[in-house]
Amino acid sequence: MISFSRLKYGCKNSAMMAALLVTMGITQTHADDLTQCSQSFYGGVYPEFTNIKLKKDTQALCMDGFAVMYSGVSRTPLWSAEHLDRTRLQQAKQIDREDSFHEESKLPKSARASLSDYSGSGYDRGHLAPNANMANRSQQYDSFSLANIAPQSPRNNRYIWRNIESATRYLTQQYGEVYTITGVAFADKKTKQLANRVLVPSHFFKAVYIPATNQAGVYYAPNDESERIDVISIDELTTKIGIDVLPMLDSQSKSQAFDLPLKAGESTDTPEAPVEEPEWMLFVWAILEWLIAQLQA
Numbered sequence: 001m002i003s004f005s006r007l008k009y010g011c012k013n014s015a016m017m018a019a020l021l022v023t024m025g026i027t028q029t030h031a032d033d034l035t036q037c038s039q040s041f042y043g044g045v046y047p048e049f050t051n052i053k054l055k056k057d058t059q060a061l062c063m064d065g066f067a068v069m070y071s072g073v074s075r076t077p078l079w080s081a082e083h084l085d086r087t088r089l090q091q092a093k094q095i096d097r098e099d100s101f102h103e104e105s106k107l108p109k110s111a112r113a114s115l116s117d118y119s120g121s122g123y124d125r126g127h128l129a130p131n132a133n134m135a136n137r138s139q140q141y142d143s144f145s146l147a148n149i150a151p152q153s154p155r156n157n158r159y160i161w162r163n164i165e166s167a168t169r170y171l172t173q174q175y176g177e178v179y180t181i182t183g184v185a186f187a188d189k190k191t192k193q194l195a196n197r198v199l200v201p202s203h204f205f206k207a208v209y210i211p212a213t214n215q216a217g218v219y220y221a222p223n224d225e226s227e228r229i230d231v232i233s234i235d236e237l238t239t240k241i242g243i244d245v246l247p248m249l250d251s252q253s254k255s256q257a258f259d260l261p262l263k264a265g266e267s268t269d270t271p272e273a274p275v276e277e278p279e280w281m282l283f284v285w286a287i288l289e290w291l292i293a294q295l296q297a
Helices: 004-010 014-024 030-037 086-092 137-143 155-175 234-241 251-255 277-294
Strands: 056-063 064-071 077-083 123-127 149-152 176-184 201-208 215-221 231-232
Touching: 014 231, 030 056, 064 137, 077 149, 077 155, 086 155, 137 215, 149 155, 155 176, 155 201, 155 215, 155 251, 176 234, 201 234, 215 234, 215 251, 231 234, 234 251
Parallel strands: none
Antiparallel strands: 056 064, 064 077, 077 176, 123 149, 176 201, 201 215, 215 231
């Protein structure tokens, strides 16, 4: 399969690139949008489809602070990508949440989800790129676009996924920066629909890459009330969803799943620093050892 993202970075002549894209059936808008927000992707390279069928009616969107691959078939995003660092999260803490769910005007009307699709559905409007990661009002507004929203089980969204989002921010604080790709999967034989328009994902996932340790892992959870969650490798995720979310990652990092914390503050694979005893305690132990030796003499 041709790697469109690598091809894009290898072509210096824009006219040649446009001709190639037309030949391959990809619009110039699709490619240029993700070029403009390459900072959201590790190595500047966006996820690649390994299952070509998923590409049908997709539209790439550069939002403020994150990037989206939207599907006009499911009327949901397939994934949203973010680059998080400590500065961004510190700025995000200063902003109160302002709900502003809205239809995405960049999308054709026929491909958009609408607010009425979710009304009375029993599903939450689940963010892929979370509001709490947004560093300013413009980013926050974009995070409430329905292009960044998918139908999510209320318990999954409000408990399991909330913990996962907090854990990802915890990892960012711990290691300085992370790249995340959050998305949905349609793995069930029968797919539910909202208003006969919006497809309900069977699973949600969040892939996390930590540049400081060159390690990656994926949270993978069924979109139901079970509160189950698995931590899997990038390779396992690719097999399940038909998308390589981190194409620039080396094969070893893709094959091994980093032991991701299930909530903020839980221990990870990072070894703890040894705890040194104070000098006075060492002195006390020396005296006790001397006394014991005298008694045994």
